[in-house]
Amino acid sequence: MKRLFVDVERCLSCRSCEIACAVEHSQSKDLFSSLKEEPGPRSRTKVERDTKLQTFPLQCRHCEEPYCIDACISGAVSKDPETGLVILDEDKCVGCWMCVMVCPFGVIRPAKEKKIALRCDLCQDNEIPACVAACPTKALFFGELKDFKKKLLERKDTKSKVKV
Amino acid sequence: MDYLIIGNCASGVNAVEAIRGKDQKGKITVISDENYPAYCRCLISNYLAGTRKEKDLLLKEKNFYQDNSIELILNKKVESVKPENKRVVLSDGKELKYDRLLIATGGSPKFLGVEGEDKYGIFGFRTLNDAKEILKLIPRAKKVLVFGGGLIGLKAGYALKQKGMDVEIIVKSPRILSQVTDNDSAEMVGRWLMENGIKIRTGLAPKKILGNKKVEGVLLDNEEKMNCQVIIIGKGVRPNMDLVKDSKIQTHWGIITNQYLQTNVENVYAGGDVAETTDLITGEPTINALWTAAAEQGRIAGLNMAGEGKKYPGSIAANSIDFFGLPIISLGYVRVKEKGYEEFVRRQPGIYQYKKIVLKGNRLVGVILVGNIENAGVYLALIRRKVDISGIKDILLEDWFDYSKVSELLEQKEGFRETVSLQGDLVKMA
Numbered sequence: 001m002k003r004l005f006v007d008v009e010r011c012l013s014c015r016s017c018e019i020a021c022a023v024e025h026s027q028s029k030d031l032f033s034s035l036k037e038e039p040g041p042r043s044r045t046k047v048e049r050d051t052k053l054q055t056f057p058l059q060c061r062h063c064e065e066p067y068c069i070d071a072c073i074s075g076a077v078s079k080d081p082e083t084g085l086v087i088l089d090e091d092k093c094v095g096c097w098m099c100v101m102v103c104p105f106g107v108i109r110p111a112k113e114k115k116i117a118l119r120c121d122l123c124q125d126n127e128i129p130a131c132v133a134a135c136p137t138k139a140l141f142f143g144e145l146k147d148f149k150k151k152l153l154e155r156k157d158t159k160s161k162v163k164v
Numbered sequence: 165m166d167y168l169i170i171g172n173c174a175s176g177v178n179a180v181e182a183i184r185g186k187d188q189k190g191k192i193t194v195i196s197d198e199n200y201p202a203y204c205r206c207l208i209s210n211y212l213a214g215t216r217k218e219k220d221l222l223l224k225e226k227n228f229y230q231d232n233s234i235e236l237i238l239n240k241k242v243e244s245v246k247p248e249n250k251r252v253v254l255s256d257g258k259e260l261k262y263d264r265l266l267i268a269t270g271g272s273p274k275f276l277g278v279e280g281e282d283k284y285g286i287f288g289f290r291t292l293n294d295a296k297e298i299l300k301l302i303p304r305a306k307k308v309l310v311f312g313g314g315l316i317g318l319k320a321g322y323a324l325k326q327k328g329m330d331v332e333i334i335v336k337s338p339r340i341l342s343q344v345t346d347n348d349s350a351e352m353v354g355r356w357l358m359e360n361g362i363k364i365r366t367g368l369a370p371k372k373i374l375g376n377k378k379v380e381g382v383l384l385d386n387e388e389k390m391n392c393q394v395i396i397i398g399k400g401v402r403p404n405m406d407l408v409k410d411s412k413i414q415t416h417w418g419i420i421t422n423q424y425l426q427t428n429v430e431n432v433y434a435g436g437d438v439a440e441t442t443d444l445i446t447g448e449p450t451i452n453a454l455w456t457a458a459a460e461q462g463r464i465a466g467l468n469m470a471g472e473g474k475k476y477p478g479s480i481a482a483n484s485i486d487f488f489g490l491p492i493i494s495l496g497y498v499r500v501k502e503k504g505y506e507e508f509v510r511r512q513p514g515i516y517q518y519k520k521i522v523l524k525g526n527r528l529v530g531v532i533l534v535g536n537i538e539n540a541g542v543y544l545a546l547i548r549r550k551v552d553i554s555g556i557k558d559i560l561l562e563d564w565f566d567y568s569k570v571s572e573l574l575e576q577k578e579g580f581r582e583t584v585s586l587q588g589d590l591v592k593m594a
Contacts, residue, residue: 048568051556056568067541070178070459073206075223092220094210098456100537101484101493104545104574105567110537112489 001084004122004129005148006057010139011047013055018043020134024123039113044120045131046107057140059131060107060120062086068099068108085124090116165190167469168252168260170242170407171268172196173205174455175436175462177223179266182466184232190470192234193260195252197241200292201229206455208295213323221292242269245411247429252407264431264469267408267419268462271401271437271453276311280373286395289320298324298394305393306330309382311370313340315485317398318357322487324394325362332363332392334384340364344483344494348511349518349532353492356516360488401453403438416440418451423475425465433469435461444478444548445496445529452479482544484537490516491537496530496547498522505529510561519561526554539566546570549577 019031022041026034034041045059062079066086069077076092077099079085088099095115099108109118122142123129132140141148167183169176172194180192196202202223210216229236241255245267251259273288275281285301287294298320308324310317313335321331333340339350340357354364368388373395374381381391403418414420414428418440425433425441434440436458443450457479464476484493498520500507506523517535521528521543527550531543542565546553551573559565567574574580 048564048566050568050571056571058567070463071456073455074204094207094216095486096206097484097486097491097493097537097540099541101482101495101540102456102544103541104548104580106539106542107567108541110491112491115486115489 002122002143003062003145004059004120004132005141005143005145007139007141007152008055008057010137011055011057012137012139013047013049014136015047016134016136017045017057017131017140018047020130021045021120024126024130025118039111042109042111042118044107044109044118058105058107060086061105062122067102067104071098071102073098085122086119087121087124088117088119093117166261166263167192167266168262168264169194169266169268170252171266171270171436171438172198172202172236172238173223173268173270173436174458175268175270175439175465176266177202177228178459178462179268179433179435179466179469180232180234182463183470184234186467186470186472192232193237193262194229194234195237195240195242195254195260197239198291198293199239201236201238203292205290205292208289208292209319209323211292212295212298212320213326215326218292242407245408245413245432247411247413247432250431262431265433266462266465266469267405267413267427267432267434267438268436268458268465269404269407269438270458271403273316273397274399274402276370276373276397276399278370278372280375283373283375283379284377285375285379285393286373286397287320288397289316290401298396301394302327302329307390307392308332308394308396309334309390309392310396310398311335312398312400313337313364313366314343314398314400315341315483316401317396318487319485320396320398321362322357324396325360329394330363331361332365332390333357334368334370335364335366336369338366340366341492341494342499344481344498345492345532346498346500346520348509349492349520349534352513352516352518352534353487353490355513356490357487401437403440403451403453405438416449420449421476423478424468424473425461425476426468433465435465441476442478444480450479452481454479454482456482477548480544480548484540490535491533493531493533493537493540495532495540495544496522496528497524498530498532500530508557508561521560523553523557526552528553528560536563542567542570545574545580549574549580551577 022043026041048056050056076089093116111118128142132142203221242252244253251261307330310321310333325331369385370382371385372383419434437453467474482495509520520532522530528546
């Protein structure tokens with residue numbers, strides 16, 4: 001199963017992923033046109049800093065046992081049995097914010113202007129998610145776990161720090 | 165194996181899915197006293213408001229019962245459970261046998277207990293039929309009185325206001341939302357509702373419902389008469405547990421369950437608004453009658469009915485609601501009356517924002533968020549996992565507080581990673 005992985009050592013907190021995500025999920029899918037849209041483009045991924053000021057990219061983790069599925073009162077959230085992705089049917093979402101209330105990672109964002117919850121869908125229509133394509137330092141990786149591990153081990157500088 | 169599920173809502177449906185995930189051969193029967201396939205009960209206010217159509221209320225896709233080989237019995241009530249014979253008795257006298265039983269009968273609205281309550285036009289607002297009946301009355305009704313300032317009453321009032329009706333909330337206590345908010349946040353939400361055209365009066369209760377067969381008005385306990393054509397009762401719910409009253413299945417606030425959601429009878433389980441579970445914060449037995457809790461309980465009960473042996477960690481009070489675009493989230497224990505708790509508050513009444521955290525020792529036990537609700541789930545995770553927050557007390561109220569600030573604290577907790585996919589684990593690998 002393909003997943004999004006983050007090599008935090010490479011992340012510079014430039015937030016290119018946030019912009020790419022917002023544009024990809026806009027109506028026009030174009031940076032400049034999307035800025036004029038109403039409601040404006042919003043990112044579903046975010047880059048924060050932890051208490052040690054280490055950069056910390058955050059997005060939906062497509063949990064094994066997602067709290068958001070139990071919490072959804074409109075049957076809008078489900079787990080794809082094949083891909084394992086936790087997907088929101090935006091047409092069914094009523095904006096009750098139950099999923100926002102239970103997500104332990106705080107990665108489901110209430111879009112008050114649209115009355116729906118926003119969450120990462122790993123850009124299912126694209127070959128690779130927009131954030132991964134936009135990352136200038138290749139900190140974001142989309143693929144199988146074993147390939148990500150391999151990639152990390154190939155890098156001498158992180159070898160000692162990575163527990164694989 | 166014959167599985168019998170009484171109840172066709174959050175708990176029942178989740179149990180069915182869990183059972184089918186583990187046992188493809190067993191026979192599953194679902195009984196409901198309503199006449200619909202499972203629907204999103206919490207969305208009946210959206211249906212009433214006209215923002216959701218009936219077909220959009222379906223909880224599962226159309227062929228759910230067929231695809232999962234489930235026998236669905238609608239419009240039948242289970243009168244009694246006979247665990248000694250492993251049978252249930254239906255309202256038409258018919259008996260059904262089971263090997264594993266789930267009681268997920270939910271709750272019923274409490275009544276006002278005043279004279280004239282049998283008149284047409286009084287609703288508990290619990291079922292789709294309630295919403296349909298109210299819709300029938302709307303063309304000739306102008307005024308709605310909602311008795312009770314809880315979530316269900318307010319949701320009904322909010323829906324009817326959107327329909328253009330004159331809505332007035334009448335509360336006995338000094339404020340609305342007394343179960344899930346504190347004074348300041350309740351005042352803020354009340355002011356917001358009033359600004360949006362909903363009237364609120366406190367300290368009053370009905371004494372008598374007026375009218376012939378149909379509701380025409382109310383006599384209040386201050387002897388004031390008010391005209392109205394529709395009355396919504398929002399006084400809370402009581403568990404539907406009459407069906408076990410003559411059996412050996414034990415009840416207290418609700419049907420008593422253990423950590424596997426089993427009743428005192430081995431092959432009988434309970435889940436949802438009828439089930440009494442342990443409150444995660446207080447450790448006391450309680451009923452947290454919430455969709456979220458019901459769904460989780462149904463799922464875990466279902467797994468256990470099919471032989472899994474999964475523990476239910478306990479229930480937690482957690483509510484989220486949105487009125488006219490103002491989101492409100494209440495988590496855990498927020499109505500502090502006694503000593504031994506610490507409270508931190510940030511009030512911004514001008515922009516309708518409010519944030520309060522309640523601590524007991526080094527544990528977060530309650531949170532109220534009004535206006536800005538981002539990261540609410542991070543607080544809930546801290547409450548649920550009983551995290552020692554002594555090192556981060558000073559940042560909990562900040563708007564930039566989020567998961568990255570507590571990831572190490574949470575990820576140390578047993579069971580936390582089990583719910584997280586590898587995508588999460590690897591973020592912290594480097």
